[in-house]
Amino acid sequence: MAGAKPAYHWLKARRAEHFANQGNALFKQGKWNEAATKYRVALQLDPLGYPGLAGAARLATRANRPEALDLWEQIVRLPQCSDTDRLEYATLLLKVGRLAPAKNVIERLLTADPDIKTLDLASRYAEQTGESSKALDFAKAAINRAPNDGNARSRMAELLAASTDPAQRVEARRILWELAKKESQFTRPALQALARAPDLPTEEASRVLKSLESLSPPTAKDAFLAADLRLKFQPNDSGRICDEMIARFGQADTTTRVQLALWLNAHRQSERVLNLLPVEQAVENNQLLLPRLDALANLQRWGDIDSLLNRDDLTFDPSVLECFRARSAQGQNQALEANLHWTRAISLASGDPSKLRFVANFAEQNRVADAALKAYEQLSRFPEHAAFAYRGIERAGGRSSELTTQRAAAEKISALSPNDPNSIAQLAYLNLLIGLDIPANLAKASELVKKYPERLSFRVTAALGYLRQRDVSSALAQFKGPSKAPPIEWSKTPPAWRAVYAAALLGNNQPEKARQIIATIPADSLNAEERALIAPAR
Numbered sequence: 001m002a003g004a005k006p007a008y009h010w011l012k013a014r015r016a017e018h019f020a021n022q023g024n025a026l027f028k029q030g031k032w033n034e035a036a037t038k039y040r041v042a043l044q045l046d047p048l049g050y051p052g053l054a055g056a057a058r059l060a061t062r063a064n065r066p067e068a069l070d071l072w073e074q075i076v077r078l079p080q081c082s083d084t085d086r087l088e089y090a091t092l093l094l095k096v097g098r099l100a101p102a103k104n105v106i107e108r109l110l111t112a113d114p115d116i117k118t119l120d121l122a123s124r125y126a127e128q129t130g131e132s133s134k135a136l137d138f139a140k141a142a143i144n145r146a147p148n149d150g151n152a153r154s155r156m157a158e159l160l161a162a163s164t165d166p167a168q169r170v171e172a173r174r175i176l177w178e179l180a181k182k183e184s185q186f187t188r189p190a191l192q193a194l195a196r197a198p199d200l201p202t203e204e205a206s207r208v209l210k211s212l213e214s215l216s217p218p219t220a221k222d223a224f225l226a227a228d229l230r231l232k233f234q235p236n237d238s239g240r241i242c243d244e245m246i247a248r249f250g251q252a253d254t255t256t257r258v259q260l261a262l263w264l265n266a267h268r269q270s271e272r273v274l275n276l277l278p279v280e281q282a283v284e285n286n287q288l289l290l291p292r293l294d295a296l297a298n299l300q301r302w303g304d305i306d307s308l309l310n311r312d313d314l315t316f317d318p319s320v321l322e323c324f325r326a327r328s329a330q331g332q333n334q335a336l337e338a339n340l341h342w343t344r345a346i347s348l349a350s351g352d353p354s355k356l357r358f359v360a361n362f363a364e365q366n367r368v369a370d371a372a373l374k375a376y377e378q379l380s381r382f383p384e385h386a387a388f389a390y391r392g393i394e395r396a397g398g399r400s401s402e403l404t405t406q407r408a409a410a411e412k413i414s415a416l417s418p419n420d421p422n423s424i425a426q427l428a429y430l431n432l433l434i435g436l437d438i439p440a441n442l443a444k445a446s447e448l449v450k451k452y453p454e455r456l457s458f459r460v461t462a463a464l465g466y467l468r469q470r471d472v473s474s475a476l477a478q479f480k481g482p483s484k485a486p487p488i489e490w491s492k493t494p495p496a497w498r499a500v501y502a503a504a505l506l507g508n509n510q511p512e513k514a515r516q517i518i519a520t521i522p523a524d525s526l527n528a529e530e531r532a533l534i535a536p537a538r
Contacts, residue, residue, distance in 0.1 A: 013049055016042040020051035027059055035059055050080040061092055068092060076105075083109060087117055094125055097354050099384035116142045120155055127159070130388035130413075133420040135159055150186040153179060154193075161193060164494055167454045170486050173197060173204070180211065188215055188222070195225035199492050205229050220249060220256045224263045231267065242269050250276055254285060261291035270295040283313060293324055302328045319348035319355050323362045330366065342371035350378055353385050360392055372396040373405065380412075387416050394426070403527055406430055421448055421458070429461040433529045438468045453482045460497045463504055467533070472507030479504065490517055495525035503533035 023038030036059060042052030053075050060068035072089040075081050086105050093102035106125055109118045123138035136159050142152040153175050160172035172193075179190035194200060194208045209229040212222050227245055231238055242264060249260045257276070264273045273295035282288040289308075296305045305328045308314075309321060316324075326341035342363065349355035360375035373396045380389035390409040397405035410427040417423045425448055428441040442465030448458040459478040466475035479488065479501055490498055498517050505514035518534050 012045045016046035016049045017051045019045070020049070020055045023052075023055045023059075027055065032059060032063060048074065048078070050075065050078050053078070054085065058088070061088065069096065069098075083112065083118075087121065090121055090125075094121065094128060099125070099129060099353075100382075103384060114141075116146050116149055116152055119145070120151060123155060123159070128388070129384060129386075130391045131417055131420065132159070132162075133422045134417065150179060150184060154186050154189060157190070157193060161197060165454075165456050166199070166489060166492060167456060167481075167485055169197065169199060173200070177204075188219075191215070192221060192225055195229060199489065205232065209233075220252070220259055223248065224259060227263070238267065238269075242267065242272055246272060246276060254287060258287045258291065261288070261295075265291055265294050265298065268298060270298040279308065283308075283311060286316060289314075289316075297327060297331065300331055302331045317348075317355065319345045319359055322348060323359055326368070326371070327362075327366050330368065338368075339371075342368065342374075346371065346375050346378065349375065353379060353382050357385075357388075360389075360396075364392065364396055369396045369402075373402075387413060390416070398527065403430065403434065403529060407434070421452065421455075424448065425458050425461050429464060432461065432464045432468055433527075435468060438465060441465060442469065449478070454485055456481070456488065456493070456497070460500050464500050467500070467503055467507065472504060475500075475504040476508050491520055495521045496530050499526055499530045499533050506534070506536055 019038045019042040023035040023042065026032075026035035026038060035055070039052055039056040039059060042049065043056060046052060053071055057068060057071035057075055059065075060071055069092060072085075072092060075085050076089055086109055090102050090105040090109070093099075093105065102125055106118070106122050110122060114122070119138050119142040123135045123142070126132070126135035126138060136156075139152065139156045139159055142149070143156055146152055157172045157175040157179070160168040160175070163169055163172075176190045176194050176197075179186040180194065191208055191211050194204070195212060200208065209226055212226040212229075215222050223245065227241055230241055234241065245260060245263070249256050252260070261273050261277055264270075264276070273291055277288050277292045277295075279292070282292040293305060293308065296302075296308070305324065309324055309328070314321065322341045322345035326338045326345060329335075329338035329341055345359045346356075349359045356375050356379040360372050360379060363369075363371035363375060373393060376389045376392040376396060380386050380393070382389075390413045393409035394406050394413070397403070397409060407427070407430045410423070410430050414420075414423045414427045424444055428444045431437060431441045432445075442462065445458060445462040445465050448455070449462045452458055459481065463475040463478040466472070466478070481488070490501065498521050502514040502517040502521075505511075505517065514534070521534075
């Protein structure tokens with residue numbers, strides 16, 4: 001009898017594994033319901049059995065089921081857990097915003113010999129936490145490991161395309177065209193990324209439009225991007241193009257209709273959004289209600305927004321509701337009321353990083369720097385969100401002309417990522433702007449220029465350092481760049497960079513050229529120190 005119990009458990013485990021294998025076969029055939037039944041039986045027989053847990057976790061992940069995380073958490077405790085399992089677990093953690101546990105799993109995976117998928121995941125984690133330079137480093141490591149891997153090249157292009165540096169965006173387009181020209185799974189994503197490129201030359205835009213329209217089968221995303229390009233080529237036909245998109249997608253599924261509404265709002269077609277999403281239909285689904293609220297805000301119909309927000313059948317999180325009430329009050333010039341709602345929104349979101357991110361981003365988009373700063377400051381208390389929050393504080397501080405706040409955030413980012421060249425350059429720029437420790441900060445900028453000569457952002461910082469030392473010829477020389485660098489399209493660069501360039505031109509007795517650059521700088525886009533750089537021309 002002593003051996004009967006272990007034998008019984010062994011038989012149950014074998015039967016559970018048999019059912020799990022059946023579930024795996026059904027899952028591969030796309031029969032998810034039948035597969036779920038098999039996994040359920042397997043887990044009833046052996047609740048902690050690896051085969052049943054692994055199959056159920058993968059099915060739950062693909063089906064976006066809430067129990068997926070619980071299943072993966074049980075798997076990573078088992079001795080059979082593999083690095084592949086850990087990679088899938090970390091990917092899901094990142095997707096749902098659980099950054100702290102994701103970091104622990106990714107760091108463990110990186111200690112071994114990381115494959116391309118692990119490096120890609122590490123890159124995405126770094127990007128999501130605001131460490132863009134580290135994200136790029138992981139992407140480069142993936143390409144070094146597999147130079148011709150489409151996933152690695154696509155990831156690199158994605159990061160370069162988001163850069164403020166024109167040279168990096170040009171490099172992104174080069175990679176994307178290479179991917180687009182080859183018939184593969186990367187053709188469509190590459191064309192979509194090219195269509196979104198903000199500085200796509202006209203000839204390339206025409207090629208992208210033709211290629212997007214020839215893709216088969218066509219998708220809604222392809223159609224929206226193609227319509228964006230058609231609007232650039234045919235701005236006088238905007239009404240007809242928008243009506244064609246509504247006729248094509250106005251009766252589609254909810255996800256596609258939301259995409260259509262967002263697209264129409266982006267092109268200031270607010271009345272068409274309201275017709276597309278009637279109020280009684282929109283209140284049944286928050287995904288539909290958000291673009292309707294945005295359309296009403298675009299039309300400054302604040303009374304209609306207030307009436308909508310006061311309905312009892314809304315299911316928005318209270319912090320989200322307060323954000324919309326704040327925007328409505330702001331639109332009606334009710335400053336005290338708006339401030340009260342922003343305070344409530346931040347209070348309701350406190351303790352939840354995802355809600356704080358929403359409030360901070362919403363405030364930033366609506367140019368309410370004070371509210372954005374407060375939300376980002378609370379977000380910075382969560383270690384895994386600190387870098388993201390400090391970069392938000394930098395941006396919001398810049399918009400509010402709070403140079404002290406900007407610099408304090410830059411110092412914290414630099415402490416978190418002491419080897420990140422972007423962090424080093426940003427702190428050096430702010431130090432030079434206020435005239436702090438000029439020789440040391442110029443030396444840091446010059447070292448970055450030597451190491452990354454193609455990065456215009458680093459050359460701008462060095463130019464500012466030379467201006468502070470009154471070496472105006474060396475300041476202007478920074479804008480020549482390496483021999484093969486593309487010409488700088490100044491209208492597509494940040495206003496602060498243009499101010500430094502204009503100051504260098506003024507110092508070298510080129511006032512007319514300086515004034516041409518200054519004329520492109522929005523009046524409220526510079527802080528006091530940056531305005532002082534170009535004051536002699538005004």
